[in-house]
Amino acid sequence: MTQTTTDACAICHAKFTKSATNLAIYDCGHTFHLSCVLKNAHLYNSSCVTCSSVQNLNLKPNLGDDRNIAIKSNIQARIKRRQMTPTVEPNWFMRLMSAISPFNSPPQTITDYIAAGYKLSDLTRDGFTPADCVQAKMQWSTLRKQYSMAHLLQFGFKWKEMTEMGIKSRNLNDFTWSQLKHGLGITANDLLKLNMNLQELADLEYSTHQLNDLGFNWDTFVAMGATVETLAAFKLSAQDIKTYFNPTVHQWQAAGFYDKNRLTKSGWSVDEVIRVLPQATARGGDGRQLRLTF
Numbered sequence: 375m376t377q378t379t380t381d382a383c384a385i386c387h388a389k390f391t392k393s394a395t396n397l398a399i400y401d402c403g404h405t406f407h408l409s410c411v412l413k414n415a416h417l418y419n420s421s422c423v424t425c426s427s428v429q430n431l432n433l434k435p436n437l438g439d440d441r442n443i444a445i446k447s448n449i450q451a452r453i454k455r456r457q458m459t460p461t462v463e464p465n466w467f468m469r470l471m472s473a474i475s476p477f478n479s480p481p482q483t484i485t486d487y488i489a490a491g492y493k494l495s496d497l498t499r500d501g502f503t504p505a506d507c508v509q510a511k512m513q514w515s516t517l518r519k520q521y522s523m524a525h526l527l528q529f530g531f532k533w534k535e536m537t538e539m540g541i542k543s544r545n546l547n548d549f550t551w552s553q554l555k556h557g558l559g560i561t562a563n564d565l566l567k568l569n570m571n572l573q574e575l576a577d578l579e580y581s582t583h584q585l586n587d588l589g590f591n592w593d594t595f596v597a598m599g600a601t602v603e604t605l606a607a608f609k610l611s612a613q614d615i616k617t618y619f620n621p622t623v624h625q626w627q628a629a630g631f632y633d634k635n636r637l638t639k640s641g642w643s644v645d646e647v648i649r650v651l652p653q654a655t656a657r658g659g660d661g662r663q664l665r666l667t668f
Contacts, residue, residue, distance in 0.1 A: 385410035494529040514539040543570040562589035576607035592619040602630040606640040612650040
């Protein structure tokens with residue numbers, strides 16, 4: 375390869391700085407600003423701007439060891455430029471022209487981009503962030519209908535933006551356990567703030583260990599209305615409850631586990647519950663012996 379690197383970008387004609395990392399070097403040796411290449415050459419799959427006028431080499435730029443740094447730097451520059459540029463609200467004439475000839479109207483806002491079916495990677499490249507979705511008062515359900523959860527998380531959505539955009543407890547089925555716990559750092563308190571009920575939590579089909587790992591304890595379940603009837607939806611065993619949540623005698627009793635009829639109607643194994651429950655001789659806080667209905 376012949377080294378033909380000059381001291382200036384052939385696109386914008388600005389000179390390169392000594393410490394420049396914002397460079398794209400083609401196999402032919404020509405060097406350009408990465409931002410100029412991205413703006414004029416459809417990302418990384420175009421031929422050299424200088425050589426293409428002479429021959430169709432179909433060369434790909436070599437972005438070098440600083441490729442990721444350069445790309446991130448370019449995106450951050452676009453984000454900053456967008457944030458410093460005031461948003462122009464479309465007037466009635468602009469909306470009319472957009473309705474008459476929608477295909478001739480380039481997208482301006484993030485709402486325009488999403489309505490036009492752009493990929494989230496395109497939005498990232500053009501400097502949009504999840505904060506723009508929040509500012510545009512977009513609904514989480516709208517985005518979820520159009521994009522996969524993996525792409526939304528890759529775009530950079532955090533739990534804070536999701537809640538600001540109106541995510542509901544019913545939307546939690548869209549996440550995997552790993553996405554919720556490790557990707558977003560969700561806790562039991564975060565879920566409770568969505569006014570989640572026990573049936574919705576049970577529908578997630580998390581294991582007892584996973585529930586415990588999220589921070590659910592017996593007091594949390596009680597606050598959500600835990601009884602022998604509502605807990606039956608989790609398909610937990612009485613031994614699971616004792617191992618992971620260890621209710622007191624009074625908590626077992628308050629939830630109805632000392633009532634044989636309620637246990638039977640709710641589908642619990644009465645024999646197993648009897649083996650797990652604390653001794654029937656336990657006394658209440660006022661010193662009276664608990665009255666069991668077995």
